[in-house]
Amino acid sequence: MSKVTEAIIPVAGLGTRFLPATKAIPKEMLPVYDKPVIQYLVEEAAAAGIDTIIFVVNKNKHAVQQHFSRDRDFENFLRRAKKYELLEKINKIHKLADFIYVSQDEPLGSGDAVARAERLIGDEPFAVFYADDIVAAKKPAIGQLISVYERFHGSVLGLFKVPNEDTCLYGIAKCKNVTRNPAETAGHSGGVTLVEKLVEKPDPKIAPSRLASVGRFVLTPEVFEKIKKTKKTKGEFYLADAIDMLAQEGKVYGYELEGKWYDCGSKAGYLRANIELSR
DSSP: OOOOOEEEEEOOOOOGGGTTGGGTSOGGGSEETTEEHHHHHHHHHHHTTOOEEEEEEOTTOHHHHHHHSOOHHHHHHHHHTTOHHHHHHHHHHTTSSEEEEEEOOSOOHHHHHHHTTHHHHTTSOEEEEOTTEEEEOSSOHHHHHHHHHHHHOSEEEEEEEOOGGGGGGSEEEEEEEEEOOGGGTTTOSSOEEEEEEEEESOOTTTOSOSEEEEEEEEEOTHHHHHHHHOOOBTTBOOHHHHHHHHHHTTOEEEEEOSSEEEETTSHHHHHHHHHHTTO
16 A cells, blocks of 8 residues: 655645735745744644655745755854754754645636646645644644555545534535544544535535534545546635545545644634744
8 A cells, every 4th residue: 555655735825814914925934933834734744754745836936945945045144153053943944855846827726736736646645735724733633644544545534623603614524434443543532434525615504514624635646537527616626526526436534633723724713823832
């Protein structure tokens, strides 16, 4: 069985909810305490054994590439200033993984963004991170999903329960067959769920559950063919629609993640992350 060693992180969005702050600074580069949101994701991936990160960027996202590239002039400045602790922090960033950049110059949605990396992924399973979501956990959130993938050999969604009134903000999973046998959940204390359907932002009155898909996925390469069959919704191709097709074939599992989730795509979630992760 193939190991999950690659991750796709779409960062081509315009971050309009955080304007005017994101007019010049990409949303995923906004700092949470002392490092940008995107670095939390990359560190999580590296801690789970992922060694290649594929960023899907637009033509204006130079800041992401600059952050993860080596800056010898700045390193020399820190060395001359004898700021060795800061130098060590900076040096670690570009060593976290191998970084690849592919372009999405039109805002065609998450499905299109993931599809841009198909030729790099090939026939291997891979992880996907949404750049809005930080998950603070003892075991990396994506590592939890990789463990489930290794047991069940299908695509896996990271799930968190949300208040009923918030189901209209997320993709919501309709699930069945929850197993709570630790031997069947790769050592996790929670359960693995078979996802029957993934409903994008349902009205709370008809939401199939309170289990929200929160920007952590392990996907099999079958998803690329499903993306090609999706139709535009509000001018975009949603990854959720492709995952829903796989779910209806019985090929998607869900796992309620252990840890604390911060939705940094909302101003309240971003503020809470800054307060709590600085402690």
